[in-house]
Structure formats: C-alpha cells, structure tokens
Amino acid sequence: MNMNQADTAWMLVATALVLLMTPALAFFYGGLVRSKNALNTMMMSFVALGGVGLVWALVAYSLAFAPGTPAIGGLTHALLRDVGLEAKGTIPHILYFCYQGTFAIITAALISGAIVERMRFGPYLVFLMMWTIFVYAPVAHWVWGGGFLMSMKVSALDFAGGTVVHVNAGMAAFVAASTLGPRKDFARQAFLPHNVPFTLLGTGLLWFGWFGFNAGSALGANNSAALAFATTMLAPAATLMVWTMLDLFRTKRVTAVGGATGIVVGLVAITPAAGYVSPMGAIVIGALAAFPSYYALLFRARTRLDDSLDVVAAHGLGGACGALLTGVFADKSWNGLTDGLLNGNASQFGAQLLAVVTVMAYSGVMTFVLLKVLAAVMPLRADVSDEGLGMDVSQHGEEAYADGEGAVLILPDRVKIPPAAAVSRGGTS
Amino acid sequence: MKLVVAVIRPDRLTTVLEELYRADVQGLTISRVQGHGGEREHVETYRGMTVKMDLSEKVRLEIGVSNHFVEPTVQALLRGARTGAVGDGKIFVLPVEKVYRIRTGEEDQAAVTPVGVPTR
Numbered sequence: 001m002n003m004n005q006a007d008t009a010w011m012l013v014a015t016a017l018v019l020l021m022t023p024a025l026a027f028f029y030g031g032l033v034r035s036k037n038a039l040n041t042m043m044m045s046f047v048a049l050g051g052v053g054l055v056w057a058l059v060a061y062s063l064a065f066a067p068g069t070p071a072i073g074g075l076t077h078a079l080l081r082d083v084g085l086e087a088k089g090t091i092p093h094i095l096y097f098c099y100q101g102t103f104a105i106i107t108a109a110l111i112s113g114a115i116v117e118r119m120r121f122g123p124y125l126v127f128l129m130m131w132t133i134f135v136y137a138p139v140a141h142w143v144w145g146g147g148f149l150m151s152m153k154v155s156a157l158d159f160a161g162g163t164v165v166h167v168n169a170g171m172a173a174f175v176a177a178s179t180l181g182p183r184k185d186f187a188r189q190a191f192l193p194h195n196v197p198f199t200l201l202g203t204g205l206l207w208f209g210w211f212g213f214n215a216g217s218a219l220g221a222n223n224s225a226a227l228a229f230a231t232t233m234l235a236p237a238a239t240l241m242v243w244t245m246l247d248l249f250r251t252k253r254v255t256a257v258g259g260a261t262g263i264v265v266g267l268v269a270i271t272p273a274a275g276y277v278s279p280m281g282a283i284v285i286g287a288l289a290a291f292p293s294y295y296a297l298l299f300r301a302r303t304r305l306d307d308s309l310d311v312v313a314a315h316g317l318g319g320a321c322g323a324l325l326t327g328v329f330a331d332k333s334w335n336g337l338t339d340g341l342l343n344g345n346a347s348q349f350g351a352q353l354l355a356v357v358t359v360m361a362y363s364g365v366m367t368f369v370l371l372k373v374l375a376a377v378m379p380l381r382a383d384v385s386d387e388g389l390g391m392d393v394s395q396h397g398e399e400a401y402a403d404g405e406g407a408v409l410i411l412p413d414r415v416k417i418p419p420a421a422a423v424s425r426g427g428t429s
Numbered sequence: 430m431k432l433v434v435a436v437i438r439p440d441r442l443t444t445v446l447e448e449l450y451r452a453d454v455q456g457l458t459i460s461r462v463q464g465h466g467g468e469r470e471h472v473e474t475y476r477g478m479t480v481k482m483d484l485s486e487k488v489r490l491e492i493g494v495s496n497h498f499v500e501p502t503v504q505a506l507l508r509g510a511r512t513g514a515v516g517d518g519k520i521f522v523l524p525v526e527k528v529y530r531i532r533t534g535e536e537d538q539a540a541v542t543p544v545g546v547p548t549r
C-alpha cells in the first residue's frame with residue numbers, strides 16, 4: 001500500500017495523544033491515594049514510559065507484530081531491525097511501532113492501581129518489563145499481530161484494545177492484588193483520596209488522549225477514525241450520566257470520584273467497539289457498561305481483595321463488558337465489515353466471548369507465574385514500617401508535599417546515605 | 430492576666446476577628462485544629478467506601494489579656510462565634526503566671542495588649 005501523508009499526520013498526533021494518557025493516569029491514580037504515597041503512585045505510571053518503552057523497542061514489539069506463529073510473533077524486528085521508514089499500511093513503519101508502543105506503556109501502568117501503597121518500586125519495575133514481554137506482547141499478537149484470535153473463522157473484534165489492554169490489565173491487576181495481599185491497615189482504616197482535583201484532571205487528560213487511542217486505531221485519517229472519535233465522545237457521556245443517577249439514588253449525592261470513574265469506565269467500554277458500532281450503539285454500550293462496574297466497586301469494598309484503585313472493576317469488567325457488547329452492537333452499515341448479534345450475527349458474540357476468556361486465562365496465569373518467580377528472587381512488598389512511613393519517603397527519599405520545616409542541610413562531602421530500611425527504622429514511629 | 434482560649438467554627442473566624450478589633454483586642458494567635466463537640470458528624474462516600482467524619486475542622490484562638498479586658502474579649506467572642514447550632518465551640522479563661530514581650534523584655538500587665546482601659 002502507498003504511504004499517505006494525511007494518515008501519517010494524524011497518526012503522529014494520535015501517538016502523542018496516547019502517550020499523554022500515561023501521565024494522565026498518574027494524576028488519576030495519584031489523586032486517589034494518601035498524600036504519603038502520592039509520588040510513588042505517580043511514578044509507577046511514569047516509570048512505564050521508560051521501562052516499557054525500552055523493552056518495547058528491544059524485543060516486545062517484535063514478539064507482538066513480527067511474522068511468527070499463531071501464538072507469538074518472531075524476533076525479526078528485535079532491536080528495531082527492519083523497522084524503518086518503509087510503509088506499514090499507509091504510514092511509516094517506525095511510526096506504527098511508536099503508536100503501538102504507547103499502548104504497551106499504558107497497559108502496564110494500569111496494573112499499578114491494584115498494588116499501590118505497598119509494592120517495592122524495584123520489583124514493580126522489573127515486573128512491568130517482564131509482563132510486557134511475556135503477557136502483553138503475545139496477547140497483542142493474537143488480536144492485532146496476525147495471531148490466532150485474528151485468523152479464526154469469525155475473528156474477534158477489538159478496535160482499540162478492550163481485550164488486549166483493559167481485560168488484560170484488569171486480570172493482571174486482580175492476580176497482582178491477591179498475590180501481594182492487602183495493605184497493612186486494609187479494612188481497619190479508611191484510605192481517603194488525598195487530591196480529588198488531581199483525579200479529575202487525570203480523567204480529563206485521559207479522555208483527551210483517548211481520542212488518539214480510539215480514533216488513532218483506525219490507523220489513518222479516514223471515516224473509521226471519525227466514527228471512533230464520535231463513539232469515544234458519546235459512550236462516556238452516557239456512562240457518566242448513568243453513574244451519576246446510580247450515585248444519586250444510593251447516597252443522594254453526586255460524587256466527583258464517582259463521576260471520574262464513570263467517565264473512565266465509559267471510555268474503557270467503548271474501546272473495543274469504537275470503530276465498529278453506530279454512534280447510538282455507543283450511547284447504549286456506555287449506559288449499559290456503568291452497571292456491572294458500579295456494583296462491582298461496591299461489592300469489592302466488602303471483600304478482602306485490596307485492588308486499591310479498583311482496576312478490576314473499572315478496566316477488567318468495563319473492558320469485558322465492552323468487548324462482549326461489541327459482538328452485540330457491531331453494525332456493518334457503519335463499519336463495512338461485519339454485523340453483531342443484534343443484526344443477526346450470533347457467531348460474532350461467540351468470538352468475542354472466546355477472546356475475553358482466553359485473554360483472562362492467559363493473563364491471570366502468566367501474571368501469577370511472573371510474580372511468584374520474582375518473589376523467589378526478591379521481596380515484592382515493602383516491610384510494614386516502610387509502608388507505614390509512606391512509600392514516597394521509603395522508596396524514593398522524597399516527599400510530595402514537603403514544607404521544609406526541620407530540614408537541616410548536610411554539606412555534600414559529609415553525606416552518607418543510609419540504606420532504605422535503616423532510614424525508616426531510624427525515623428519517627 | 431488571663432489567657433482566653435476559644436475554639437470556634439472556621440467560617441466564623443472573620444466575624445470573630447471583626448468583633449475583637451471593635452473591642453480593641455489586638456494581640457492574638459490562631460491555629461487550625463480538629464475536634465468534636467457533640468455536633469452531628471457528616472458522612473462522605475468514595476466509590477464503595479463510606480466514612481463518617483468524626484472530627485470537625487475548628488479554629489483555636491489564644492488571646493493574652495489584662496484582667497479588666499477579659500469580659501469585653503469574651504463578649505466579643507460570644508457575639509462573633511455564635512450561630513445557635515451545636516458545634517459553635519467553647520471559650521476557656523485561664524490564669525497566667527507570667528508574660529514576657531520578647532521584643533522589649535516587658536513583663537506581665539505591660540506585656541499584654543492592650544494595656545489601657547477598655548473603651549466601652
């Protein structure tokens with residue numbers, strides 16, 4: 001296919017938009033934790049820009065998108081070999097690589113919401129990079145890189161990553177939260193969000209970036225992109241309104257954290273469907289997707305599962321819900337490819353279900369194995385005193401909101417940095 | 430000399446300060462504190478978590494005054510801080526053993542503001 005400059009221009013912008021979603025996620029998550037863990041939580045997203053971005057270039061892109069077996073791609077593109085300025089579709093190959101990389105980065109960062117306020121930073125970073133290679137890359141290959149979910153008789157539809165990104169990260173979050181165990185004061189103490197405006201800011205930036213995520217997944221400046229743009233605007237609007245109503249009936253108040261969560265759930269749900277359903281279909285999907293996530297949030301709070309920032313309810317369930325509803329509402333008159341259940345194509349729903357279940361099973365098992373392997377080599381959790389002190393000080397040696405009182409300057413030649421554990425034991429208790 | 434300590438609602442602080450200035454009470458220290466005085470607690474909801482906020486935000490004023498200034502100060506505080514609802518706060522009047530003004534080294538009556546006789 002020939003290179004197209006309009007497509008290239010749009011994909012350059014879309015790639016930058018999706019990359020912005022990871023800092024946006026840092027704000028979304030950062031606002032929801034306690035102030036003593038704000039930097040650590042935000043860094044868990046930010047560090048994915050480095051760690052995941054790097055392994056994506058070194059090997060993971062190749063495993064996802066190089067020609068290979070139905071299960072996994074080959075190594076022909078490892079170290080960016082043969083990823084140059086030649087056309088991939090209608091855009092330069094290297095741009096396609098960048099665009100897909102931004103997806104890998106945010107998917108890994110999403111998982112952090114399940115393990116914040118307790119996981120050590122080093123093991124977390126190693127986990128992210130391994131997870132990208134061993135979980136994200138194969139799953140992306142199955143759905144987008146020519147793998148078996150694509151080559152089935154009825155191939156599973158996933159426009160922008162409902163299964164690859166959200167079901168995948170949601171399941172990994174579930175396993176990570178249960179493997180690590182709850183925070184030390186979980187279910188005994190209320191963990192209040194320390195900065196809800198941050199969460200709202202993050203939500204706004206996520207929505208903005210999501211236009212690149214969904215409309216960019218058309219891989220060109222075309223009708224499909226326009227449809228995905230419209231559905232990305234409409235579905236979260238419907239979710240936000242339904243969420244607001246549910247809040248109103250339950251607590252007689254509309255909450256800001258609830259509104260932010262509703263928007264994210266709507267965005268997640270429309271992701272797999274974005275370029276496949278009609279705009280009205282998107283509104284219905286957005287509205288329906290509010291219910292499972294809303295009630296899962298309430299239910300989760302009464303369990304022992306400390307999925308701290310509710311990645312499972314928002315992304316896992318929202319993603320699964322969206323992926324299944326794609327199989328219901330897909331509309332050939334809009335996407336030119338295939339119909340869903342509602343238009344008489346029941347087999348599409350079956351394909352969607354198979355994709356969701358396969359990804360859940362693989363992601364769950366592999367995440368568990370990766371964490372167990374890591375745990376055998378190094379402790380995953382901060383010790384109890386470090387957790388109590390706060391992860392900002394214990395992991396990073398910084399505070400998000402330092403007032404400088406009682407800070408005595410030590411001259412550079414006299415600085416002796418004590419090991420992290422000693423700092424916390426010497427600190428106030 | 431007495432130390433007048435008042436715990437009031439934060440949103441009444443401006444009114445209280447106005448009343449105090451009108452009564453010529455000038456030297457004071459305030460701090461933001463939290464407390465519970467039998468008022469109805471409020472409930473907050475964050476996703477699936479509902480929390481009862483037991484402690485309310487309050488402002489504490491500390492005012493060192495000479496003896497004949499105690500009554501005008503207390504009256505000003507009462508006027509400024511009262512809303513009539515539970516949670517308006519408390520005023521404590523405590524004896525003070527010794528007062529120094531750091532700038533001049535003045536002691537006792539000479540060290541609390543104002544020194545003069547109340548204007549009304």
